[in-house]
Amino acid sequence: MSIPRDYDSDPDRFRLGARVTADHLTGPxxxxxxxxRLRHVPRVLDIGCADGALxxxxxxxxxxxxxFTMxxxxxxxxxxxxxxxxxxxxxxxxAAAAxxxxxxxxxxxxxxxxxRRVLAPGGIFVAVTPARSDSPELAGVWRPGRSPFDAEEAPELVSAVFDRVEVERWDAPLITLPDQEAVRNYLIARFVPIMEAENASLRVSTPVTLTKRGVMVWGFVQL
Ligand SMILES: C[S@@+](CC[C@H](N)C(=O)[O-])C[C@H]1O[C@@H](n2cnc3c(N)ncnc32)[C@H](O)[C@@H]1O
Structure with missing residues (x-):
């Protein structure tokens, strides 16, 4: 099932997630x-751009x-x-990013x-998405749900549409949550209801370093 969209009804959930990542990211x-990778491209479309991180x-x-709220x-x-x-x-x-x-x-x-339709010949597409095995250190309290575009299937889906595909995976300790509040916020950002996130955060010993797993799939249109 696809992940619900609450960007107009509860924009603070997304913003909380962006803040937790920005505050506690230890990697690039x-x-x-x-x-x-896209700096040389004169016009880049960001599909699902939200408030403009890219x-x-x-x-x-x-x-x-x-x-609209984003x-x-x-x-x-x-x-x-x-x-x-x-x-x-x-x-x-x-180029186009999703x-x-x-x-x-x-x-x-x-x-x-x-x-692909809006890309010129020689155009570049990139999709980024997490894996179902993301953040295994939180497995005792939370697991990512399955979606129609997880890292496990993304390369195959992109290669069905583009002429050539390149895959960059990550599987590394990239976020360290220093305390219970950060764990709580990380879980809320992932759709865990507030009270459940509060309780779950008490069962995680902190600081906790999370192994982030996901994929960046590049799709290329032939010249
Ligand atoms: C998790 S946010 C990611 C935002 C941004 N790409 C980033 O990395 O910060 C997902 C965004 O995709 C947008 N979105 C979801 N489904 C969409 C659709 N079918 N068409 C256009 N935008 C969509 C949402 O409104 C939201 O802003």
């Missing part, structure tokens, strides 16, 4: 890495999101649209095909 920034690293980003904090140019019906002509962009968003869709291949 995902967005800085994406920006390094745009903060890459000024040539055009943001698209289905949630999009209003994204600098222009930005457009409200669904990932499966992008309001752009064929071949409009040199970072931690395809797991929200019931039909990720429809969004992959749409991303």
């Amino acid at each position: 920034s995902l967005y800085a890495h994406l920006a390094d 745009r903060a690293e890459l000024p040539q980003v055009v943001g698209v999101d289905a949630a 999009l209003r904090h994204h600098p222009a140019p930005r457009l409200m649209a669904d990932a499966t019906a992008l309001p752009f002509a064929d071949g409009s962009f040199g 970072v931690n968003m395809l797991y929200h869709l019931s039909d990720p291949p429809a969004a992959l095909r749409e991303a």
Whole structure:
């Protein structure tokens, strides 16, 4: 089942998650890495851009999101649209990113095909998504749910739509939560109800270093 979307009804859940990651990340920034690889592309579409984490690293980003509450904090140019019906002509962009968003869709291949449509020949697509085995240190209190676009299947789904695929995986201790409050917030950001997250956080000994597992799948359109 796809992961629920609460970006208009409860934007603070997403913001809490972004803050917990920013405050406790001990490894390199995902967005800085994406920006390094896309810096040479004049026009980059960020599908599911939210409030602009990628745009903060890459000024040539055009943001698209289905949630107005997120999009209003994204600098222009930005457009409200669904990932499966992008309001752009064929071949409009040199690159398109879908970072931690395809797991929200019931039909990720429809969004992959749409991303490919708006890419010019030689265009680059990148999708980022976590693995079902992410954060195993919290297995006693929480496990990620299954989604239609987990790291386990993402490379195969992207390679069904693009001409060539490159996969970067990570499986490393990248976040250290220093105390119970940070564990609580990490769990709330992952849809654990507040009281449950409070109780669960008391059963985790801190500091706890989390092994982050996920994948970045690059898809290329032939010239
Ligand atoms: C977890 S957030 C990730 C945001 C951003 N890519 C980042 O990494 O910070 C997922 C975003 O995807 C957006 N989203 C979810 N489903 C969408 C869809 N079908 N079309 C467009 N945006 C969508 C949500 O509104 C939300 O802003």
